[in-house]
Amino acid sequence: MASTTGRFVACGQSVTAAASGPIFVTMSSRADWSLELQLEATQKEAVHPDVQNAIAQAIVYMHSGKSRRRRGGRALVERLEVARLRASEENEWHVVRLLQDALDYATGRILNPDFEERYRLFQDGGRSDHRRDFVSGVFFGMQEFVRGASRKFLEDNESASAQELLAHLTSVVADGKFLDAPEDRPGRYRLVRGRAELALWLERVLRDRIDIEDPSAKVGNLVRTPAVLELLAGDVDGQSILLAAEMKRRAESVTQIRAICESDLATERDLQRVLEKQAWIFGGRFVGAVGRRRLVPGDEVDIPLVRGDGSLQIVELKRSRAIRAIVKRHRGSLVPTSEVHDAVAQAVNYLVGLDENRSRIREEFGIETRRASALVLIGHPACHSDVPEGEVNETLRTLNSHLNRVEVMTYKELVDNASRSLTEAPLY
Structure with a gap:
């Protein structure tokens, strides 16, 4: 299609379908000179009087605003949809294509530079040297x-x-994306490494926990403030944001850990990998994990944890769903299987080694092992389709009541306890 004005050239695009249904406007519609020029040229391309008149109605509506401002909004979109429908009824498919572009531009689906370049609205058919x-x-x-x-x-x-x-x-x-312009360096710009990661974290917090219309824009302003984390930590509302982010991170961790624990294919290494960086899941009495796993020659514990008083607790990991059984029937009662007793014995041996090397460990690593204890994680109630979960847990609790420094727990009980802690207890 050639332009009759010398300033309008349409791209050669085929129409693959008839007029579609009404457009759902997701933003304020746009009405400017570029749209007006395109509609004027489209009107000249129309053949049937009804199509020409429908396009004219859209142009007239654009000029009905006050103070020479072009009117847009839903009313303009509806008039463009009517014009598109009239063109399809008259089989003027090239006009349908042009009106569809006008609709896409009015609703923000085509950007202004693309629209003006596509139709050469201001350069009399030439490409823009400036662009x-x-x-x-x-x-x-x-x-x-x-x-x-x-x-x-x-x-x-x-x-x-x-x-x-x-x-x-x-x-x-x-x-x-988060470049800033420091006040003390006119004409220079600063790119701070790590801001994108900080921005992503903040945006997730703002989007998921706080009602902000445009979280990404808000985040852009926040991360350009050098003291943003200090301000958040020192402000009551800021602390709420940080706590909400930590709550969300822990909830995501529980979901991931539960999936691993319920997998029939999960190995002890898989379980260690997902648990060793989540010390909080073992309870609030722990302040973190020890960086060194080999404290005693010949022994390497799975997860060493430190309590608030500086004493040690080791976590011995066995298989979850992949284990055969953790309880069995014996003379009419449920008792732990040999796998459980073997795991307890292994944990006791670790504790003996810690006791024997107490002085050296305290001097070299600053860890007190005199009151060290052990947690054995083993099995899952789902391994016993014929035994209720409550009876499995009760059997292990009975065992624990007869042990001194070792506790046995299923992975499901650990994850369930952690999940409850997120809804019942604060993080601080």
Whole structure:
């Protein structure tokens, strides 16, 4: 389709379907000079008087605003939909395509630069040199930035692989979204590493816990403030945000841990990997995990935890759903199986080794093992389809009442306790 005005050239695109249904407007509709020019040219392309009149009604409505402002809104969208329908009824499919573009532009689905370039609205059919030079300059600047960032990374990391370089550049580009302009350095801009990760965390908090219309915009302002975390930590509302984020992180961890524990294929290594960084799941009396697992020569505990008083508790991990059984019938009663007793014996041996090496461990690692205890995690009630979960737990509690420094618990009971703690107890 050629332009009759010398300033309107449509792209050659085929129409694959008839007029679609009404458009759901997700933002305030747009009505500007670019849309008006496109509709005027589209009206000249229409053949049937009804189609021409329907397009004219949309243009007239745009001019009905006060103070020469073009009117948009749902009413304009509805008039464009009527014009599109009239064009489809008259089989003027090229006009349908043009009106669909007008609708997409009015509702924000086509951006202004794309719309003006597609229809050459202001350059009498020529491409925009200004936009071409702008895109070229941005592309050149981006290349120079990537080249400089790559050179600096490789100078600091001579043995880095291509994958590591790509990961570094990806994180740098993500941080670039939150560039700021420091007041003390006019004409210069600052890119702070790690801001993208901080922004993602804050956006998730704001989106999931607090009613903010545009969390991503709010996050952009927050992460450009150097003291944002200090302000959050020192403010009552800020502390609520941090606590909400921690609550959400723990809830996600419980979901992940439960899935692993309920898998028939999960190994002890799988269970250790998902539990060793979640010391909170073992109860609030623990302040964290010990970085060193080999405290006694020849013994390596699965998860060493430190209580608030500095004493040690070790966690011995056995299989969950992959184990054969943890209780059995014996003379009419339920008793723990040999797998449970073997695990308890192994934990006791660890405690003996800690006792015998108490002085050295305290001197080398600053950990008190005199009051050390052990938790054995083993099995899952689902391993016993013929035994109620309550009876499985009660059998292990009876065993625990006769043990001194060792406690036995199923993985399900551990996860259920953690899940309840998220809804019943504060994080502080």
